Amino acid sequence: MTYRGVVLDLDGTVYRGNELLPGAAETVDAIRARDISLCCCSNNPTKTRTEYVDRLAGMGVEIDEHEVLSAGTVTTDYLVAEHAGDDCFLIGSPGLRDQLAAAGVTLIDDPTAADVVVASWDREFDYDDMTDGLRALADPTTVFVGSDPDRTVPASGGRSVPGSGAIIGAVAAVADREPDRVMGKPSPEAIDAVREALGVSPGECLLVGDRLDTDIAMGERAGMTTALVLTGAADRDDVADADVTPDHVLDTIGDVPDLLG
DSSP: OOOSEEEEOOBTTTEETTEEOTTHHHHHHHHHHTTOEEEEEESOOSSOHHHHHHHHHHTTOOOOGGGEEEHHHHHHHHHHHHOTTOEEEEESOHHHHHHHHHTTOEEOSOGGGOSEEEEOOOTTOOHHHHHHHHHHTTSTTSEEEESOOOSEEEOGGGOEEEOHHHHHHHHHHHHTOOOSEEOSTTSHHHHHHHHHHHOSOGGGEEEEESOIIIIIHHHHHHTOEEEEESSSSOOHHHHHHOSSOOSEEESSGGGTHHHHO
């Protein structure tokens, strides 16, 4: 099949921690050589498009800002579109706070005054944050938004560390309610953002990622061809037990050019 668009996950697919994975640079080169539209889509909400571009450039991979989407950009766009003017209380990283503030989202420090609560990854998350979440969500009319569902994320040395989903789950448990919306992959908002970024029909796109429940699920829902790489969250045994089925299972991203024709 000839593809007109490729969606690449980043953490666990293109790099792991601060290490570029084998074949990643060559795969981006192969996509460029075939004049295929590219979208790098990450569920890490903490970095801006510029920071992703700079991080990849430091690893030897050149990406344009318009080719980058993250759970942070999807969350920000959702709040601007659906909750303009609402008071937002954030439990999340300084990086996500900067993105929201730059887009004009009204951020407040008093959890009891919140119209919207956003929960996301934060290395400094603690008991006080759970208390704030409990107070903010005591009013059932307060909207509860999670940035992304990833409970763990790949780190250097083959390890994994807690992600946004772990923090969202902690806030949900103490407040005794589930989020109203969870952004990032595989949400409808993320699918729409990827479609707009690529500008081609989903049926002509290949999605490459390391997670079955987010990457492959999003590709399947969008009608894309999907390829699971085994350098991140999932292994071959996980495929048999999953609710979604990748079209291809690859050892690494370095196998992707063989699918491009």
